[in-house]
Amino acid sequence: MNGLAMYTNLQDSCEDEIVKKHASLVKRVAYHLISRLPASVQPDDLIQAGMIGLLEAAKNYDPNQGASFETYAGIRIRGSMLDEIRKGDWAPRSVHRNTRRVAEVIREIENNEGRDARDNEVASKLEVTVEKYHQMLKDATGCKILSYEDLGVTEDAIADSLTNNDPGPQDDLLKDSFQKSLAKAISTLPERERLVMALYYDEEFNLREIGEVLGVSESRVSQIHSKALVRLKARLRDWREED
Secondary structure, rough: OOOOHHHHHHHHHHHHHHHHHHHHHHHHHHHHHHHHHHHHOOHHHHHHHHHHHHHHHHOOOHHHOOHHHHHHHHHHHHHHHHHHHHHHOOOOOHHHHHHHHHHHHHHHHHHHHHHOOOHHHHHHHOOHHHHHHHHHHHHHHHHHHOHHHHHHOOOHHHHHHHHHOOOOOOOHHOHHHHHHHHHHHHHHHHHHHHHHHHHHHOOOEEEEEHHHHHHHOHHHHHHHHHHHHHHHHHHHHHHHHHH
């Protein structure tokens, strides 16, 4: 066996050991995500996608970058799972178009009025009923994962920053201006929206658990969550354009 073949076999063996050792991490990430996703998403699909992410992490990990393997792998695994979920996005273009339009209207109203946009105002500006406006928010949540990624921050950007010294999208996340703008935008959300965001992202409650805390249905929590994200997207638009 020549040197190249021996090196390749050794490398493959090391990667296999890493995958076996961290397979439980894939399941942990999968079941953490599944509690926050629509019922149509199956755990087995997430685990399969996560194993691909783990294999990529094993091949690309560079310990000289300072991050532990588990930290790096966790980001790659979660990113791979989210990529798989995005592929299943069956929403028609009209849903995405409506979501962008809602954000634009909220931004316009809040800039003009200097306060939170109310449901009836947004609906009136969209020329739909309040019930239709709520349905638009529900469609957005049911068809597509709304997350901080909709504010311009992606899992891939975070992962790339751990193995790439070149400037990239992750630099934006690390900028004080973005952190301060995001914190300020969240702090100015209506109280219930701010509470939902804190329970969902900081305490990692799922929608059902948040509903129990607030005394409302899971679908109502989903609506509040979607509204908060759309409102944040509208309020951070100026920062993104300036940057």
